[in-house]
Amino acid sequence: MKGLNPIEFVAAIKAIIDGRIDIPQRLAGNQALGVLLNRRSVRDFSSREIEADVLAAILEAGRLAPSTVNLQTWSFCTFDSGSWKKTFGANIPFKASRAVIVLGDAHRMRLVIDEFPFKPLVEYTLAVMNASIAAYAMNIAAEACGASAVMLSETGRTGFYDAKYLKEKLRLPDGVFPLMTLVFGYPKGRKPPMPPKLPLREIVFDGAYGVPDQKVLEAWLKQMMAGYRATRVISSFKGQLRRYLAKVDSAENGLKEMIFHRKEELRDRGKKRERIS
Numbered sequence: 001m002k003g004l005n006p007i008e009f010v011a012a013i014k015a016i017i018d019g020r021i022d023i024p025q026r027l028a029g030n031q032a033l034g035v036l037l038n039r040r041s042v043r044d045f046s047s048r049e050i051e052a053d054v055l056a057a058i059l060e061a062g063r064l065a066p067s068t069v070n071l072q073t074w075s076f077c078t079f080d081s082g083s084w085k086k087t088f089g090a091n092i093p094f095k096a097s098r099a100v101i102v103l104g105d106a107h108r109m110r111l112v113i114d115e116f117p118f119k120p121l122v123e124y125t126l127a128v129m130n131a132s133i134a135a136y137a138m139n140i141a142a143e144a145c146g147a148s149a150v151m152l153s154e155t156g157r158t159g160f161y162d163a164k165y166l167k168e169k170l171r172l173p174d175g176v177f178p179l180m181t182l183v184f185g186y187p188k189g190r191k192p193p194m195p196p197k198l199p200l201r202e203i204v205f206d207g208a209y210g211v212p213d214q215k216v217l218e219a220w221l222k223q224m225m226a227g228y229r230a231t232r233v234i235s236s237f238k239g240q241l242r243r244y245l246a247k248v249d250s251a252e253n254g255l256k257e258m259i260f261h262r263k264e265e266l267r268d269r270g271k272k273r274e275r276i277s
């Protein structure tokens with residue numbers, strides 16, 4: 001990945017600023033669409049606490065989210081600043097007021113439905129897919145209440161990159177997978193601008209997969225680098241990628257252990273039996 005020269009930097013910043021929400025004029029005043037399209041990941045919160053009734057509405061949006069066969073394969077661990085500090089020995093990232101750790105949960109349904117064979121990838125995919133949808137519903141509910149959130153999968157050991165650590169901290173049974181943490185608060189000042197989003201023609205294909213446009217992708221990457229440089233003093237897009245990559249091996253191993261938990265257990269049991277006989 002090549003760095004940016006000053007001309008490329010200015011052009012990329014201009015492209016970010018020119019980025020627009022594009023909806024038909026007829027729908028421009030639609031409030032629900034407005035909430036959805038103006039959602040931004042916020043990383044700078046005011047000292048105003050998230051009220052108990054707002055948190056209740058957020059959690060209700062998670063509870064009522066759609067899921068495969070209505071299996072509701074999720075659980076949510078809630079924290080305020082005090083309980084987060086007690087559990088993790090630090091402040092909630094970005095000084096947010098509340099945090100919800102979203103867990104994919106294939107454990108609970110098994111307590112009443114014993115027909116499920118152990119198919120670890122199906123189990124994991126179900127849990128991740130449904131719980132991510134619930135997480136997004138909670139994010140949008142927060143926005144509808146005038147609050148904001150950012151989902152975290154890495155920052156501050158808050159998500160699946162540190163799944164094993166969270167499994168221990170939260171005492172999770174097998175079949176429950178830490179995915180991400182939503183931290184909630186009220187934005188301090190204006191929300192950040194929209195980061196570079198790919199154009200529809202790069203992500204929507206008519207009927208079958210199309211050929212990505214390399215030039216559009218390269219322009220997007222430049223905008224990502226420029227956006228990082230312009231908004232973060234001590235970080236860069238490359239630096240952020242490096243941080244993720246540094247944790248990739250341990251994340252992969254931790255997840256493997258977690259996803260294939262019963263396979264390991266059964267294999268160990270088999271070995272034990274072999275030793276005994």
Ligand SMILES: Cc1cc2nc3c(=O)[nH]c(=O)nc-3n(C[C@H](O)[C@H](O)[C@H](O)COP(=O)(O)O)c2cc1C
Pocket residue numbers: 039040041042043150151152153154155180194195
């Ligand atoms: C599953 C998930 C995990 C994320 N993890 C992090 C994270 O660890 N740290 C962070 O600062 N942002 C994180 N984000 C926020 C993304 O960086 C953000 O969604 C993206 O830059 C697009 O910006 P937008 O949400 O304002 O559209 C995460 C987002 C998602 C959906």
